Amino acid sequence: MIHDIIIKSGYVIDPEQNTIEMKEIGVRNGLFVAPNEIISENETYIDAEGCYVSPGFIDMHVHIFTGYTELGIDADRVGIEQGVTTVVDAGSTGYLDYAAFKRKVIEPSQTEVLSFLNISRKGLTSSLSELANLEDLMSMEEAKEIFDKELSIVGLKARMSGSVVKNSGIKPLEHARMLADCLNVPIMVHIGNPPPNLQEIFPLLYKGDIVTHAFHGKKHGILNAEGNLIPEALDALKRGVLFDIGHGTSSFSYETLMKFREQYDNPFTTSTDLYIKNYQKPVCSLMNTMSKLLELGVPLIEIVKSVTLGAANALGASDIGTFAQGTKADITIFKLIEQPTILLDSEGVELEAKQILKPYMVLRNGKVVYHDESTNSKRARDNR
Numbered sequence: 001m002i003h004d005i006i007i008k009s010g011y012v013i014d015p016e017q018n019t020i021e022m023k024e025i026g027v028r029n030g031l032f033v034a035p036n037e038i039i040s041e042n043e044t045y046i047d048a049e050g051c052y053v054s055p056g057f058i059d060m061h062v063h064i065f066t067g068y069t070e071l072g073i074d075a076d077r078v079g080i081e082q083g084v085t086t087v088v089d090a091g092s093t094g095y096l097d098y099a100a101f102k103r104k105v106i107e108p109s110q111t112e113v114l115s116f117l118n119i120s121r122k123g124l125t126s127s128l129s130e131l132a133n134l135e136d137l138m139s140m141e142e143a144k145e146i147f148d149k150e151l152s153i154v155g156l157k158a159r160m161s162g163s164v165v166k167n168s169g170i171k172p173l174e175h176a177r178m179l180a181d182c183l184n185v186p187i188m189v190h191i192g193n194p195p196p197n198l199q200e201i202f203p204l205l206y207k208g209d210i211v212t213h214a215f216h217g218k219k220h221g222i223l224n225a226e227g228n229l230i231p232e233a234l235d236a237l238k239r240g241v242l243f244d245i246g247h248g249t250s251s252f253s254y255e256t257l258m259k260f261r262e263q264y265d266n267p268f269t270t271s272t273d274l275y276i277k278n279y280q281k282p283v284c285s286l287m288n289t290m291s292k293l294l295e296l297g298v299p300l301i302e303i304v305k306s307v308t309l310g311a312a313n314a315l316g317a318s319d320i321g322t323f324a325q326g327t328k329a330d331i332t333i334f335k336l337i338e339q340p341t342i343l344l345d346s347e348g349v350e351l352e353a354k355q356i357l358k359p360y361m362v363l364r365n366g367k368v369v370y371h372d373e374s375t376n377s378k379r380a381r382d383n384r
């Protein structure tokens with residue numbers, strides 16, 4: 001039986017067309033279709049009046065391996081319940097526990113779950129210094145085997161900061177480079193306190209690789225004292241290395257982002273690094289992070305692009321982050337609520353936001369999986 005949905009009266013944000021305009025979105029049997037193709041007589045209408053309608057949001061840096069890692073948080077809690085249709089676990093699991101991750105997290109979640117596989121076989125399951133022992137690095141044979149088999153793995157994760165690598169220095173990233181070249185997948189590199197320093201890290205990154213926590217406010221970051229990118233970071237950006245927010249407990253500074261934006265108009269992606277301890281403060285959700293950007297003056301369309309098309313491109317995924325006809329209908333419907341709110345970055349800087357983004361309704365594969373009736377006086381209605 002054909003099941004048609006028309007979403008009407010919402011402001012549709014189309015990241016490919018670069019437009020925000022009132023129009024209808026059509027869905028047939030879980031896939032996007034042109035609204036004028038829907039001529040059946042029992043279509044369902046979703047009234048999105050007063051809302052924005054976007055391709056489903058993607059958060060490409062979360063930690064959701066509950067039970068196996070201390071920091072894990074439930075995937076749906078940071079996914080569909082917060083208006084996010086796809087989450088990417090960034091290195092919680094390595095080669096050894098991937099089967100458990102699949103069974104415990106990917107399969108039971110309503111949110112689509114992808115992963116950057118930790119280059120340490122152990123991932124974050126036994127300690128947060130997973131690259132201190134070079135013997136724990138995944139071998140080329142293991143990497144080939146698991147990437148061949150597991151389509152939810154989109155790339156490698158290498159956490160390159162002092163507390164993670166200890167005395168291993170830059171060696172784990174050199175190993176990641178070798179694996180990535182052979183597998184033809186991106187590396188997501190976490191940066192933080194050295195060693196190793198960015199002068200060693202950036203030259204090992206190529207087009208399509210991702211630097212998460214790019215805008216942290218710690219010493220030895222991407223900017224020099226004058227507020228310009230250090231030469232290695234600038235070269236990387238020119239090569240097509242992507243900068244990602246990866247907010248986290250201690251990795252997002254309003255000042256760093258604003259100084260970057262004053263000089264460079266390269267797009268970045270927006271992700272949260274959500275885990276159990278930063279869920280209450282200071283990260284809260286992807287929409288909370290997006291609200292911070294909006295208050296900082298980043299245009300809404302640019303922010304939405306950074307969690308839809310931009311993120312999908314970074315993941316090499318052509319079936320998400322888009323309204324393209326024939327792709328699966330993952331949709332985030334949200335509201336901009338006028339509500340003065342204090343929003344913190346990781347440095348404790350307070351930003352008084354005038355308005356914040358709030359999820360209203362979420363569809364995955366054309367099915368409503370989340371609906372917050374409290375945020376709207378106008379309820380979605382079923383016209384059958």
Ligand SMILES: [Zn+2]
Nearest residue numbers: 061063090273
């Ligand atoms: Zn992380």
